[in-house]
Amino acid sequence: MAAWCVGTAVQNNDGAQGMLLSKAPTALATLLNLSQxxxxxxxxxxxxxxLSSAIRNYQPAMDELLRHLPxxxxxxMxxxxxxxxxxxxDKVVNWIRAATAAGATN
Known part of the structure; x- marks a missing residue:
């Protein structure tokens, strides 16, 4: 539920995207881990x-997520x-979705 709230809060909202990174600097790494x-x-x-909501049209979040991708x-990319x-x-999001679908089987 918390991840859904984060996604809804930051979607198309660069102020909220910035707050996510500044107030919860490990959020993207945590969400990536949860997604997989x-x-x-x-x-x-x-x-x-x-993750998709956080990185769209917000370069600092994209850069932070890229630091944690394999x-x-x-x-x-x-x-x-x-x-x-x-x-x-979309290439990044599609990779995340594929990893999400594979999920805990890895």
Whole structure:
């Protein structure tokens, strides 16, 4: 439930996106971990939603998330992603969703 609240709060709200990073600097790493490892599928999906909302059109959050992605994923993305380029952002989000679907089986 908390991940869903975060996702809803930061979606299309750069002020809230900035507050998330400044007040909870480990939030994106925690959400990424939850999106891939939580045994509850609903929790994994809500964490992925929160990540997607946090990084869209907000470069500092995108940069922070990229720090926590596996090296092979960062290489596929070219090492950096423009948070305002929805095609690039969708590649990151699609990777997160695929990892979320695989979930706790990894």
């Amino acid at each position: 490892t939580d045994p509850d599928t609903a929790v994994r999906r809500k964490a992925a939603y929160a 090296e092979n994923v960062k290489s596929e 070219g090492g950096s992603v423009d948070a305002s380029d929805m095609d690039q952002v």
